[in-house]
Amino acid sequence: ELKVEQNPLFLSMQEGKNYTIYCNYSTTSDRLYWYRQDPGKSLESLFVLLSNGAVKQEGRLMASLDTKARLSTLHITAAVHDLSATYFCAVGQETSGSRLTFGEGTQLTVNP
Amino acid sequence: DAGVIQSPRHEVTEMGQEVTLRCKPISGHNSLFWYRQTMMRGLELLIYFNNNVPIDDSGMPEDRFSAKMPNASFSTLKIQPSEPRDSAVYFCASRPQAREHYNEQFFGPGTRLTVL
Numbered sequence: 001e002l003k004v005e006q007n008p009l010f011l012s013m014q015e016g017k018n019y020t021i022y023c024n025y026s027t028t029s030d031r032l033y034w035y036r037q038d039p040g041k042s043l044e045s046l047f048v049l050l051s052n053g054a055v056k057q058e059g060r061l062m063a064s065l066d067t068k069a070r071l072s073t074l075h076i077t078a079a080v081h082d083l084s085a086t087y088f089c090a091v092g093q094e095t096s097g098s099r100l101t102f103g104e105g106t107q108l109t110v111n112p
Numbered sequence: 113d114a115g116v117i118q119s120p121r122h123e124v125t126e127m128g129q130e131v132t133l134r135c136k137p138i139s140g141h142n143s144l145f146w147y148r149q150t151m152m153r154g155l156e157l158l159i160y161f162n163n164n165v166p167i168d169d170s171g172m173p174e175d176r177f178s179a180k181m182p183n184a185s186f187s188t189l190k191i192q193p194s195e196p197r198d199s200a201v202y203f204c205a206s207r208p209q210a211r212e213h214y215n216e217q218f219f220g221p222g223t224r225l226t227v228l
Contacts, residue, residue, distance in 0.1 A: 033216050033217075035219075041221070042203065042219045042220060042221050042222055043155075043203070043205075043219040044219075045216045045217075045218065048216050088155065098143040098145075098160060098162060098167070098207055098217075099145070099157060099160055099168060100157075100217060101157075102154070102155045102157075104154050105154060105155070
């Protein structure tokens with residue numbers, strides 16, 4: 001059974017600081033996704049990572065994938081308040097078809 | 113594109129009542145997913161369909177829950193009878209034609225269900 005674990009689950013940081021959210025998964029995967037959820041809102045797709053060493057960046061967020069370590073990271077650079085949200089990683093496997101397995105989510109709060 | 117459409121957005125009902133949640137996927141998407149999100153259990157996949165056919169319903173909590181997809185543009189999730197522990201946000205998501213299997217899922221706005 002595929003398991004996906006994120007850490008930390010809660011992260012409070014100051015504006016301007018850098019931090020990394022980690023996503024570990026238990027079995028071989030061929031794709032990994034990062035989603036953002038604002039309070040009371042839906043999930044929004046941020047990144048799709050498909051191969052070992054893949055790196056994608058959007059603004060102050062950068063995601064990377066290491067399939068050998070079964071690890072993805074979401075790095076936040078010079079955080080701003082607008083980044084406050086819950087971030088989910090989700091892992092898919094070709095053998096499981098369309099389904100994704102989601103991590104527990106990391107609730108990020110960026111304080112002024 | 114209107115995105116995934118869910119209705120109602122909020123539902124308050126009393127224990128024992130039947131609840132029906134509705135979802136219209138993005139046109140052209142051939143996979144549809146129903147999720148439930150709670151503080152205690154996080155985001156759980158309940159059931160998903162490919163080409164209107166249920167593929168995996170192992171996440172459906174019990175027989176009180178049922179889901180249908182009569183055509184490519186409509187799905188329902190029904191709870192009968194509802195119980196207070198069913199209170200949650202229910203999301204519907206859809207996914208494009210799996211020519212490339214990595215396509216991500218697109219989520220609807222969710223239905224916030226409260227069972228009193």
